Amino acid sequence: MRGVRLKRQDEEAGRRCATCRHFDNSTATFERTFPGLASFGSAAASVRDRDGICTLHQLHLAARSGCESHERAPAPEQASSIFPLPPP
Amino acid sequence: MSTHVHALPRDLQRSSNRNELFSKEDWWAVWLGLGLTLIAVGLFLNGSSLRWLAVVPGKWSAVPDAIADIRASWMRYVALFALWALLLGAGARALGWRLRQFLPAFAFVYAVSVLIFALGQWKQADHYNLEPPLVALLLGLLISNTNVLPRWMDAGFRVEYYVKTGIVLLGATLPFTLIVWAGPVAILQASIVSVATFGIIYFVATRLGLDRRLAATLGAGGAICGVSGAIAVAGAVGARKQDAPIAITLVIFWAVVMIFVLPLVARSLGLSTGIAGAWIGTSEFADAAGLAAAQTYGGYVAHGAPISGSPDAALSAFTLMKVIGRDVWIGIWAFVLSILATTRWERTSADRRPDAGEIWRRFPKFVVGFLLASLIITWVTASVSYAQFKSSITPDLVGPIKNLRTWAFIFCFLSIGLTTRLRELATAGWKPFWAFSSGVLLNVVLGFILSALVFGAYWSRL
Numbered sequence: 001m002r003g004v005r006l007k008r009q010d011e012e013a014g015r016r017c018a019t020c021r022h023f024d025n026s027t028a029t030f031e032r033t034f035p036g037l038a039s040f041g042s043a044a045a046s047v048r049d050r051d052g053i054c055t056l057h058q059l060h061l062a063a064r065s066g067c068e069s070h071e072r073a074p075a076p077e078q079a080s081s082i083f084p085l086p087p088p
Numbered sequence: 089m090s091t092h093v094h095a096l097p098r099d100l101q102r103s104s105n106r107n108e109l110f111s112k113e114d115w116w117a118v119w120l121g122l123g124l125t126l127i128a129v130g131l132f133l134n135g136s137s138l139r140w141l142a143v144v145p146g147k148w149s150a151v152p153d154a155i156a157d158i159r160a161s162w163m164r165y166v167a168l169f170a171l172w173a174l175l176l177g178a179g180a181r182a183l184g185w186r187l188r189q190f191l192p193a194f195a196f197v198y199a200v201s202v203l204i205f206a207l208g209q210w211k212q213a214d215h216y217n218l219e220p221p222l223v224a225l226l227l228g229l230l231i232s233n234t235n236v237l238p239r240w241m242d243a244g245f246r247v248e249y250y251v252k253t254g255i256v257l258l259g260a261t262l263p264f265t266l267i268v269w270a271g272p273v274a275i276l277q278a279s280i281v282s283v284a285t286f287g288i289i290y291f292v293a294t295r296l297g298l299d300r301r302l303a304a305t306l307g308a309g310g311a312i313c314g315v316s317g318a319i320a321v322a323g324a325v326g327a328r329k330q331d332a333p334i335a336i337t338l339v340i341f342w343a344v345v346m347i348f349v350l351p352l353v354a355r356s357l358g359l360s361t362g363i364a365g366a367w368i369g370t371s372e373f374a375d376a377a378g379l380a381a382a383q384t385y386g387g388y389v390a391h392g393a394p395i396s397g398s399p400d401a402a403l404s405a406f407t408l409m410k411v412i413g414r415d416v417w418i419g420i421w422a423f424v425l426s427i428l429a430t431t432r433w434e435r436t437s438a439d440r441r442p443d444a445g446e447i448w449r450r451f452p453k454f455v456v457g458f459l460l461a462s463l464i465i466t467w468v469t470a471s472v473s474y475a476q477f478k479s480s481i482t483p484d485l486v487g488p489i490k491n492l493r494t495w496a497f498i499f500c501f502l503s504i505g506l507t508t509r510l511r512e513l514a515t516a517g518w519k520p521f522w523a524f525s526s527g528v529l530l531n532v533v534l535g536f537i538l539s540a541l542v543f544g545a546y547w548s549r550l
Contacts, residue, residue, distance in 0.1 A: 041316045044112060
């Protein structure tokens, strides 16, 4: 699929996945999305960095990725996808 | 508006850096492992020891003896549970797991671990191949695949949390001079195998028509660090959501097979513990799986099997090979592959600019704790004679830390089985299977040649 490159101006404008409402990087979601992950890995490991799932494009992305479909998430205190809350 | 847009990501980044020290499992393993090491050192320097707390079941021949042994020390077992529950619970809370779920689940893990540890102390255990890692794994698999436990108990089955804490404690039982002496060989050997294995998996996968991001994810799973390698690289290259689960399924399948096969084959070949540990470190994908295999092999020697080398040499060689030789490079692999993904591969809907900061962000931080723990103990024992080491340091300082490490590993081995629900794993498909399996084959053969033939004299001296 031919997509859209993350342009410097997009990056500077904060259009990164970390601030996008389509991006979910909570540990609970991560472990639910990847069955078996907890057997020999962990969503709370350093190697994952702040990667998450793009629910719009169904991609596994670094928090620093971005695209033209970026939509700003609610303020951090309301955005559980950016600041993971304990699993229910 | 533009001020707001600029400010948010920087705020997020600052928050992330601050929180990482307490929101990542790796750092909690460092705090717990180093904390226990420092407590042990502090007590030792003040003429005391952690020995009372770090209880282990004694050897036994008849069941009544085993029961009597545990009953005689029941208070020590309760105190040890309280220590682990307090320390691991603090980390669990910070990592976002609910304590009312984590603590009962951990109590179950602890109770079963006591039984498994005690069974492993049976003098006939080796005869029936009842090494604690294998028993823990099989029992866990049986429990998880018969759905007898409620799902919320997964909160206490934290394989990586336990294994990383155990590896930091393992550092406290390894002289730093040994790491310096063996580290370069481990890095050289592991690098040869990692590059070759990644290359063959990527080559076969792309020739079979698989997407390059999936090929890289499979390659990282087989060549670098199992599930951790796969998820790190999948995120770095922007893989499809379904790619990492394919790699996870294949890693689990082969890792579990290798836990049973590698120690048996190494034993039939009569490999020394050092060589077998190095081979397992080169050929296993996941730290937890490799430690299970290496500890099983060391257990054969502890039970009197005619194998040269000390029981601990298998664990030491494995850890040097896997942790120092392979795990530490995960960030570099992710960084290099992210450059390839953004500059050479077909684009996806999203894009990113690779940055070298990724190397540290994805670095497995528990390795820092492993090295620091080794440095602390090496410094404390630097001026001690061999006789003093044997009479004082081993029973009062290193011995208790070793016992705590063994407990952490048994928690881990049991949790592997308890979290591996075979029916829930993603379907891998034949093409990914053959691509990954080609790497497994190369891994095992090349790992054996390097461990036993090229560097054999080196590893057998460990």
